Amino acid sequence: MIKTLFTDLGGVLLTNGWGRDARARAAEKFGLDAEDCDERHHLTFDTYEIGKLSLEQYLNRVVFNVRRDFTMQEFQQFMFEQSKPFDDMIAMVKHLKERHGLRVVAISNEGAELAKYRIDTFKLGEFIDAFFISGFLNTRKPDESIFNTALKAMQATVEESAYMDDRLLFVEVASSLGLRAIHHTSIETTRKALSDLGLTGE
Numbered sequence: 001m002i003k004t005l006f007t008d009l010g011g012v013l014l015t016n017g018w019g020r021d022a023r024a025r026a027a028e029k030f031g032l033d034a035e036d037c038d039e040r041h042h043l044t045f046d047t048y049e050i051g052k053l054s055l056e057q058y059l060n061r062v063v064f065n066v067r068r069d070f071t072m073q074e075f076q077q078f079m080f081e082q083s084k085p086f087d088d089m090i091a092m093v094k095h096l097k098e099r100h101g102l103r104v105v106a107i108s109n110e111g112a113e114l115a116k117y118r119i120d121t122f123k124l125g126e127f128i129d130a131f132f133i134s135g136f137l138n139t140r141k142p143d144e145s146i147f148n149t150a151l152k153a154m155q156a157t158v159e160e161s162a163y164m165d166d167r168l169l170f171v172e173v174a175s176s177l178g179l180r181a182i183h184h185t186s187i188e189t190t191r192k193a194l195s196d197l198g199l200t201g202e
Contacts (some may be wrong), residue, residue: 004156009108010168017114022082051135109134137166
C-alpha cells in the first residue's frame with residue numbers, strides 16, 4: 001500500500017514557475033530581446049534554482065544588465081503572476097490524501113522566491129506535508145540526493161511510496177531508486193496509474 005505520494009509541482013499541480021512560454025510573454029510585454037534574455041537565462045537559471053543566486057541577482061544578470069524603463073518589482077510581479085494552478089489535479093490529490101490517509105510531499109526544482117510565492121498563493125501547505133525544493137536545498141533533480149533526502153526526512157520506504165512528474169527523465173531517476181514512478185501527461189492517465197497502485201478515488 002502506498003503511504004507517501006511524492007510529487008513535482010510545476011507541470012503537475014501548477015504551471016511551470018518560469019518556463020519558456022512565460023519568458024516569451026515577458027519578452028513581448030516588456031520589449032526585451034528574447035534571444036539574448038533566453039541565452040542569459042539558460043546560462044544562469046540553474047544557479048538560481050539551486051539557491052546560489054537570489055531572484056534579484058538572477059534578474060540583474062538576465063534582464064537588468066542594461067537600463068530598463070520598468071522596475072525590478074514590476075518584473076518580479078509579472079513573473080509571479082504567470083503561475084496558475086491545475087485545479088483538477090489539486091482536487092484529485094486532496095481527495096486521495098483524505099481517502100487513503102496519504103502523506104503528500106513535494107520534490108521540485110524551483111527558485112526560493114518563486115517557490116515561496118507559489119506555496120503561499122495556492123495554499124499548498126494545506127494538503128502538502130513537506131516541501132523539498134531545490135532553491136532551499138542547494139541541489140536539484142535529476143541529482144538523486146534530493147530524492148534520497150526527501151525519503152530519509154519523511155522516513156518513507158520506496159516500496160510504500162509513489163512519485164509523479166511530468167519530466168520523463170526525472171521519472172526514470174525516481175524509478176531507478178525503486179520508487180513507483182508515474183509520468184504525468186494528463187489527469188486521466190495519472191488517475192489510472194494511481195488507481196493501479198491502489199490509490200482509488202472511490
